[in-house]
Amino acid sequence: MPSPTREYIPTLAPSLMTELHAPPSPRTHRQLRKLQSAHNLGAAARGSIGQPPGLISQQRLRELQARDVSPTRRAVSNRSPQRNRANSDASSPVNLVPTTAAALARHRSAMSKTSAAADVMSLERLIRDGPPDSDLQAALESARLKVLDQGIKSDSDGMSSIRIYVWLIFLNAPILDTDVYLGLIHRGASPAYSKIRNDTFRTLTTDPLFRRRVSEASLIRLLNAVAWRLHDAKEQRRPPSSRQSLPASDGTGSRPTTAHSSTSSPAAKNRARALTLTTEGESEAGAPEPGTYVQGMNVLAAPFLYAARSEVEAFIAFHQLLTKEVPGYIRGAMTGVHRGLALVDKVLAIVDPKLSLHLMAKGLSAEIYAFPSVLTLCACTPPLPEVLRLWDFLFAYGPHLNIFCIVAQLIMMRGELLRSPSPNKLLRSFPALQADQIKRTALAMVKMVPDDVYSETVRHAL
Template sequence: MAHNIPSWAVDGPAEAPASPRTLRTLRKIRSHQVLTTSNALIAQTQSSQSSRPSGTHVTDKGSIGTPGTPARASTHRRARSNSDAATRAANLAAPASTQRRPARKTGSGIGVKRSQLESLLRDGPQSGKGRDGLQELKYLVLSCRVDADGDGMSPYRVYLWLVLLNLSPVPTDEYLAFIHRGRSPAYAKIRNDTFRTLATDPLFKRRVTEASLIRLLNAVAWKLHDSKTKPKSRPSSSRRRTMELLVNTPPRIAEEPEEPGSANNTTVNESATYVQGMNVLCAPFLYAARSEVEAYALFHHFITKECPGYIRGAMDGVHKGLRLVDRCLEVVEPKLAAHLFSKGMHAELYAFPSVLTFCACTPPLPEVLHLWDFLFAYGTHLNIVCIVAQLLRMRDTLLATDNPNKILRSLPPLDAEKIIALTVLLAPKIPADLYAEMVTHAK
């Protein structure tokens, strides 16, 4: 190790050592030189910073700091982690125009390829013939699924239903007029059911409110009420001639007694304007429609044209449908039918909700919508066969148990694609006379 030897100790004659005062003076001179050099370096650094662009400056360690921060203070700062440096640099370097939004899953946007089903629904048949286009539309419903997201929402499903049910648009004022009339005669019954409509389905609860259910059911109840209390239509010409012969007859003889169910009877049966289960039946319409008016039009048309027997006070159509489930099961799978009947398990004990709501009571809701696409295309009477198809998918489990009631308390979740495929295979096995009863049982 080198040592600093004073010059007086190497060359020349020996001199006396320096006094303590001389050493203190030398130390002061050296400290002054060090401080002067440091101040000069600091001034030089500050002048170079002033020539740089405002916003950042380089410290003595080469790190990036903020203006006004002392250079020496930054030397003791913890360095920034560079784990996200590449991602951060890429985000800063990429222009805003290159950041693309994710493409939509459906083909309703510009530049997105449409499915054949959506193209046919939007553009119509190429031949221009409505009947041919309708047949092609039904085939596409069967062969390819309606484009929808994970929640079952599709931008054109409601219009597909309007076309398949042959339903014209309904003026919004008609729906609003019923809303403004207030509570219908069936309002109390409606309020007793709406709060438990698909109560365990989070998709339905997130999209449809109880208030919209009440409004729609109340409006339909007013519509049915008015249809039952409207005045009798004008008599036909033959009946008019008969009445002309009785012009001079006393009124008490000419008047005919009114039948209890005649259109001229002003006594309204509340159970005919609303029956329990209509709340679940209208739920898919509200979920799939883009407005309450569309749901109102679809639901009213459906219950009055497709299944009017289901909403009568005695629900005759539903009970006919239950008997048809047993008869169809006997035809397509006699062994399973015999096993269930031997245990006292008839359709009226387990299939009542499925028949009344067209399987809307069985989750998940997106599969219900897919199944309804098929039913609206090929006939809602096929719901009977769809219920039988669900039983056949449980065949081995039901045959292996002595207590099928425990299994059939709740049907397994819907798999619309498999149920539709099995229904298409089972329908040709049903005899013509039984199939004809199935077509007309809900009327």
């Protein structure tokens, strides 16, 4: 379902907000202007979005364009425009104040009206029984608030019986017949198969929870099926004369039987080997098709397989994320990722100019240290249960908020980074995720950036 626009993203009560820094001095603005060239590195890419956004993103953009900027800013924050930027002279680390039930109740009352019937229901019952009074929008708003306030109940390993269904709802994923997924599997090796095989064995190798629950064969099947779907969509956009002669798909996604598919033929043996997806080798279909698979998709797919109760659920959720929410991450030269990296630099310069200047002085732009975090929505940083909790928030309020979550991690490392003569060593691998603190810091920063920067963040992955 459509993600909420900026004015409906909750802001913590003033006593709970992350107090980043005081208003800046005039000297701070001069320093910010010096950073402009570095932050404009992604400007050309930002203006080159050529393909239309998905339904969810279209709705989000329409709502952003329709709103009156000034009243919206006043509605979401009591701060004056001068408080949009931070004080570069501040030296104390960010003070993260834990939330309280009373403050959460205050910010809930400031939100758009939710269904009273949905508010008294648990998230589990709301997912099971559906929206009371058939009020879908109010039930969605209530579900988002429940995810933000209470989280999704899970065990110490991050396992939950309802998480995948919450994700499917927030991602507006369609119902998929299992036979369609099986049909994609039975087509054998996709054009990206050899590239997939080069990545899957390295997926979250240091995470025992993932390795215990998800097999490499399962990950290969999922990525191969997604690669077929993306390939087919790309081929449909090509002129008929330029389409590749690859195995065709029938209504269920499986290939028709031909005279060359006897069980004794070499091609049949290769297809059987691809079906098991457990042996080495490359696809006979040729080199991976550009735009159907990029390195890093294996890590982005991993949490879906871990949280889902079946491969089909993981497949449709993952495919929906790629094609409707972050298509720019896998298109061409991954221009969406590079736009996201430029935004990490820009947002950091707005909320903490001193830290931004320190990193830039060391030659540390986001392109150097944040590429995996942008591409994988922070799934590259353990532990996995914290990744799942962070994704609950991102899917509820929009994956574009991952940009703020990455900056939030930098803010949480602020003291160490400023004290370190070589901050690149600290940024080689981010500290363990702390989803709750990251969310609180990110929500505070959302209200600090100008409207045009936030709008750019919404669009960057499309």
